[in-house]
Amino acid sequence: MALTVSDLLSVLRVREESRHVFAGDSLVDGVRRIYGGQLLAQSIMAMGRTVRESHGLHSMQGYFVQPGDVFKRIRFDVQPVRDGRSFSTRRVTVTQDERVVFIGAASFQAAEGDHKRLAPMPDAPSPESMPAEADFYACEAHLLERRRSHVATIMRLFERRSEMWRPWLDPSVTAPVNGLWCRLREPCDDDPLLCHAVLAYACDLDLMTTAMRPRGYGTMDRRTRSASLDHAMWFHAPARPDAWFYYDMNGPCATNNRGLGAGALYQDGRRIGTAMQEGLMRATEDESLA
Structure with a gap:
């Protein structure tokens, strides 16, 4: 049965088992390893459930410690670090069978001040004028069966459009820049915390x-092994993941088989978020792996 947006939202709403302890499950999509965006989003939900309603999420960061297993229950242990009048800080340790798979932290702030400055969105064609992801990859769709990937799940849950799609195999060497329009295929409710969690999931x-991209390998290239190492996000304004938002990305540096990605998120013409991630990509032909 194909996964739906309702399935995603249900998985992100982690269950409170005791004070500051939450439990969750995974979307099962044919890939044994838990998708990193799911752990980010669930951790946001767990930490956010322990702070006052008046304090909204403004930043989070985390480290992917070990691969998670989609068939095992996930435990989220939230530690209150600070509860002030203006800010609340939380840490979370995510485990499976007492094995740490993710650690993270988040900061929440009560609304204050009247000054607001949000950078305008860069020039980009409208989403309707850009190729849809499913259309661009129609001729390579069989690869999703040969090499299971979380890409298939993202394609089911989100409509995405871009002028910068690359073939999944043999894409050639390109500059480390990317940009795409994205929106959830079905409505999300109005909970600001859930909306930010879904944004983290997608990003x-x-x-x-x-x-x-400058290394020239495609997403489905069997010669590579990749993994997210860490992830950080800043949430500058309210967001609606079920409405079009633009994700403008670049890769400022890469070294030691690690690549750093930086992303800016825009909605309604203004910047609503910033994301940074470092990931590992090893190629079997690298001398370092000999």
Whole structure:
């Protein structure tokens, strides 16, 4: 049965088992390893559930410690670090069978001040004028069966359009820049925390591959092994993941088989978020792996 947006939202709403302890499950999409964006989003939900309603999420960061297993229950242990009048800080340790798979932290702030300055969106064609992801990859769709990938799940849950799609195999060497329009295929509710969690879920996929574009490998290339290492996000304004938002990405540097991706998110013509991620990509032909 194909996964739906309702399935995603249900998985992100982690269950409170006891004070500051939450449990969650994974979307099962044919890939054994848990998608990193899911852990980011669930951690946001767990930490956010322990702060006052008046304090909204403004930043989070985390490290992917070990691969998670989609068939195992996930435990989120939230540690309150600070509860002030203006700010609340939380840490989370995510485990499976007492094995740490992710650690993170988040900061929440009560609304204050009248000054607001949000950078305008760069020039980009409208989403309707750009090729849809499914259309561009129609001739390579069989690769999703040969090499299971979280890409297939993202394509089911989000409509995405871009002028910068690259073939999944043999894409050639390109500059580390990328940009795409994205929106959830079905409505999301009005909970600001859930909206930011869904945004984090969507933004995990493309940062590392953007940084690695100058290496010339495609997403489905069997000669490579990749993994997210860490991820950070800043939320500058409210967001609606079920409305079009533009994700502008670049890869400022790569070294030691690690690539750094930087992303800016825009909605309604203004910047609503910033994302940074470092990821690992090893190629079997690298001398370092001999």
